[in-house]
Amino acid sequence: MKHEFVCTVCPNSCELKAGEHDGVLSVTGNKCKRGIEFAMLEVYDPQRILTTTVKLTTGGLLPVRSQGTVKKRELWTIIRQLKSIAVELPVEIGDVVANVTAGTPVCIVAADTAHSASEPISGSAPDVKKNLK
Secondary structure (H helix, E strand, O other): OEEEEEOOOOOOOOEEEEEEEOOEEEEEOOOOHHHHHHHHHHHHOOEEOOEEEEEEOOOOEEEEEEOOOEEHHHHHHHHHHHOOOEEOOOEOOOOEEEEEEEOEEEEEEEOOOEOOOOOOOOOOOOOOHHHOO
């Protein structure tokens, strides 16, 4: 099976091509050794940083992310677990808001700060309707 993807390990953004022949993975397009390692991981055990939102007990949503990488095949399992979570205020960036398990334990941390229900989350987009006068 042939795989094509862009390496994200360094700023080169190499366009990698990986293929397996007789049980051996060959990688082309890499400009550094790290591209080969990236390709092997992407082909055999792809992982991602999970970014999503969870509910706040006061209403609204809090952006969160996994503290480390998560196996790609476990992303939806974790997202389903996070649907039942509601986080209480106040929350600071980096606070652990949940510990979930999807094969392996995963820490979910706040990606923004929220202190009160009336205070917008710092990364929130401006109120577009207000600015359309």
